[in-house]
Amino acid sequence: xxxxxxxxxxxxxxxxxxxxxxxxxxxxxxxxxxxxxxxxxxxxxxxxxxxxxxxxxxxxxxxxxxxxxxxxxxxxxxxxxxxxxxxxxxxxxxxxxxxxxxxxxxxxxxxxxxxxxxxxxxxxxxxxxxxxxxxxxxxxxxxxxxxxxxxxxxxxxxxxxxxxxxxxxxxxxxxxxxxxxxxxxxxxxxxxxxxxxxxxxxxxxxxxxxxxxxxxxxxxxxxxxxxxxx
Amino acid sequence: xxxxxxxxxxxxxxxxxxxxxxxxxxxxxxxxxxxxxxxxxxxxxxxxxxxxxxxxxxxxxxxxxxxxxxxxxxxxxxxxxxxxxxxxxxxxxxxxxxxxxxxxxxxxxxxxxxxxxxxxxxxxxxxxxxxxxxxxxxxxxxxxxxxxxxxxxxxxxxxxxxxxxxxxxxxxxxxxxxxxxxxxxxxxxxxxxxxxxxxxxxxxxxxxxxxxxxxxxxxxxxxxxxxxxxx
Numbered sequence: 492x493x494x495x496x497x498x499x500x501x502x503x504x505x506x507x508x509x510x511x512x513x514x515x516x517x518x519x520x521x522x523x524x525x526x527x528x529x530x531x532x533x534x535x536x537x538x539x540x541x542x543x544x545x546x547x548x549x550x551x552x553x554x555x556x557x558x559x560x561x562x563x564x565x566x567x568x569x570x571x572x573x574x575x576x577x578x579x580x581x582x583x584x585x586x587x588x589x590x591x592x593x594x595x596x597x598x599x600x601x602x603x604x605x606x607x608x609x610x611x612x613x614x615x616x617x618x619x620x621x622x623x624x625x626x627x628x629x630x631x632x633x634x635x636x637x638x639x640x641x642x643x644x645x646x647x648x649x650x651x652x653x654x655x656x657x658x659x660x661x662x663x664x665x666x667x668x669x670x671x672x673x674x675x676x677x678x679x680x681x682x683x684x685x686x687x688x689x690x691x692x693x694x695x696x697x698x699x700x701x702x703x704x705x706x707x708x709x710x711x712x713x714x715x716x717x718x719x720x721x
Numbered sequence: 722x723x724x725x726x727x728x729x730x731x732x733x734x735x736x737x738x739x740x741x742x743x744x745x746x747x748x749x750x751x752x753x754x755x756x757x758x759x760x761x762x763x764x765x766x767x768x769x770x771x772x773x774x775x776x777x778x779x780x781x782x783x784x785x786x787x788x789x790x791x792x793x794x795x796x797x798x799x800x801x802x803x804x805x806x807x808x809x810x811x812x813x814x815x816x817x818x819x820x821x822x823x824x825x826x827x828x829x830x831x832x833x834x835x836x837x838x839x840x841x842x843x844x845x846x847x848x849x850x851x852x853x854x855x856x857x858x859x860x861x862x863x864x865x866x867x868x869x870x871x872x873x874x875x876x877x878x879x880x881x882x883x884x885x886x887x888x889x890x891x892x893x894x895x896x897x898x899x900x901x902x903x904x905x906x907x908x909x910x911x912x913x914x915x916x917x918x919x920x921x922x923x924x925x926x927x928x929x930x931x932x933x934x935x936x937x938x939x940x941x942x943x944x945x946x947x948x949x950x951x952x
């Protein structure tokens with residue numbers, strides 16, 4: 492069953508982005524070298540960047556359709572987004588960061604849900620700290636928790652581990668795998684690191700210079716030859 | 722030591738009242754204009770920027786005169802306010818507050834604009850993916866992050882309003898108990914024989930008020946910085 496259907500065109504400077512793919516559940520890797528347009532595609536799914544042409548649909552909901560004039564704003568898309576740099580709010584505590592989505596949408600507090608996700612990501616000891624006082628790995632775990640607590644229909648990751656060193660990557664990946672398998676959260680995961688994608692992805696969409704050059708299973712990561720896109 | 726006469730006390734409290742009202746009324750406009758100048762491109766942006774900064778470079782007496790001919794009872798805006806809202810500004814303390822607000826406005830807008838420009842737009846994007854509509858993004862992310870700059874602007878505007886002389890005296894004159902601020906009172910006392918002592922007392926108060934405003938802003942700015950960067 493198709494969960495996410497993306498068919499977008501956009502001119503970005505010299506890059507002519509023309510990307511079509513669909514994804515079932517699981518974790519779809521957007522894989523390719525820097526400048527291939529991976530982040531732009533994810534931003535379009537989130538609603539932060541408007542395509543020139545095309546459409547984006549999630550389950551039965553059309554999020555964007557240029558021809559029909561549909562463009563659901565990001566705050567109504569219910570898509571969680573974990574950014575490369577975390578983007579935690581510096582003026583709020585970890586607890587307030589985690590609670591932000593619930594407050595903005597006016598949902599009532601669900602203590603059980605909050606505690607379950609804080610435990611899943613091992614962030615309960617950090618709740619009263621400011622983002623500045625967190626390590627890179629802790630910051631990204633809080634960012635994942637914050638995105639999860641807004642009850643997303645889809646989670647987007649834009650190189651969430653790129654700023655972390657090797658040991659920290661291994662600290663976070665197991666949490667994401669748990670999320671994928673236990674919570675059955677559909678994901679789109681951007682990276683140019685094959686090793687990272689082998690751990691998390693269930694299918695691969697390979698981008699090069701703004702186009703999809705291949706789509707399939709994890710074997711695409713091997714063909715890409717690991718270091719070529721390092 | 723400071724044995725103020727009732728007239729001197731009146732000048733001090735009136736100055737504070739005028740400066741507080743001027744700053745408070747200018748603040749929403751200062752935030753709006755600072756945001757517009759930082760974030761939006763529109764026709765006439767440089768004209769707006771120039772208009773905002775004009776009171777900084779014009780002789781204050783010119784600003785006061787322009788206020789008088791537009792907000793005076795026979796001026797177009799003044800006549801309108803009088804006819805429809807019963808608001809009279811000329812020769813009233815409210816007029817002094819308007820003059821002070823106009824004179825302090827460029828000092829208010831500038832740090833607010835710089836603060837808006839310095840904000841990482843990515844944080845606003847993050848807030849919108851978490852379900853915050855644009856108004857909520859502004860209220861919960863943009864404005865709090867611009868707080869240190871806003872405090873700096875408030876203090877500068879308040880200090881300017883407290884010391885304003887030229888535009889105020891031109892627009893609303895120098896009426897004891899109504900429009901005679903500390904600055905105007907000092908000027909008056911210096912003009913009359915034997916007024917030196919009274920002038921000196923008010924000068925001392927002006928210095929103390931300015932220092933208190935500076936220290937308060939330092940303290941507030943440090944608290945705001947701690948909120949962002951520390952425990």
